[in-house]
Amino acid sequence: SAKLASIGELAAGVAHEINNPLSIILGFTRLLAKKSSFDPQAKEDLEMIHSNAESCKKIVEDLLNFSRQKRPQHREADINQTIESIVSLVETQYPKGGVTTIRDYDASIPPVKMDIDKMKQVFMNILMNAYQATDSGGSIRVSTHYDEAKDGIFTVFSDTGCGIPKNIQTRVFEPFFTTKEPGQGTGLGLAVCYGIVQEHHGEISLESEEGKGATFKIWLPLDSGRR
Ligand code: ADP
Numbered sequence: 406s407a408k409l410a411s412i413g414e415l416a417a418g419v420a421h422e423i424n425n426p427l428s429i430i431l432g433f434t435r436l437l438a439k440k441s442s443f444d445p446q447a448k449e450d451l452e453m454i455h456s457n458a459e460s461c462k463k464i465v466e467d468l469l470n471f472s473r474q475k476r477p478q479h480r481e482a483d484i485n486q487t488i489e490s491i492v493s494l495v496e497t498q499y500p501k502g503g504v505t506t507i508r509d510y511d512a513s514i515p516p517v518k519m520d521i522d523k524m525k526q527v528f529m530n531i532l533m534n535a536y537q538a539t540d541s542g543g544s545i546r547v548s549t550h551y552d553e554a555k556d557g558i559f560t561v562f563s564d565t566g567c568g569i570p571k572n573i574q575t576r577v578f579e580p581f582f583t584t585k586e587p588g589q590g591t592g593l594g595l596a597v598c599y600g601i602v603q604e605h606h607g608e609i610s611l612e613s614e615e616g617k618g619a620t621f622k623i624w625l626p627l628d629s630g631r632r
Contacts, residue, residue, distance in 0.1 A: 412580045417472035420465045427465060430458045464591050471593045477520035477604050484517050484558055485510040485549055491528040492547055503541025509548035517558055518628045523601045530594035531562045531621050538566030557627055563620040569613040605629035
């Protein structure tokens, strides 16, 4: 938690400072692109500057989201509906041929008090990672159930993707830990998930075997704002 907080502060500072010059770069590339006097090569170069500046903007946004210490707004929610809104969004926005999504929602689970927007971000980050890790022919199972002993809701995301080697399993929740190519990942997704689930007094855990997929389990108490 301490590591998250101090990195969060640093990240917020850097992201804030970079945001303004970046907006100026993007603004001017847009202006230049409107000029018709450029030859095709120059237009291509300009497009390159623009798309890379857009990538930087996405990283800055991730950093700002990561560090934003907004207090959670707990509202009663149907967790199945909340998850389904993300699952269907990911399926339509980032369709991936040959990957099957299996829904296994327990319809009888009670409502949960949670910060809906923050938990949507958790589900989104985990689901996007699962999609990225899973090749054609694989599947992603999303399930929910109420656990009486723990008096809370479990949400489980299980993919048949590449899996996570044992030696990095403890590191994936660390801020900035990523195995993705530069520009593909900031390593903040799971750190954000960890922070949000902690704020809800819940638990997040990972089980995985290299080559055999990964399972992320999130447990949330029924009233995560009360404790
Ligand atoms: P990023 O996606 O930007 O790399 P994350 O914090 O979301 O950052 O993930 C950290 C790392 O955890 C990823 O780079 C990847 O190596 C690993 N990872 C996360 N989810 C999965 C998954 N479902 N299957 C395989 N590896 C995963």
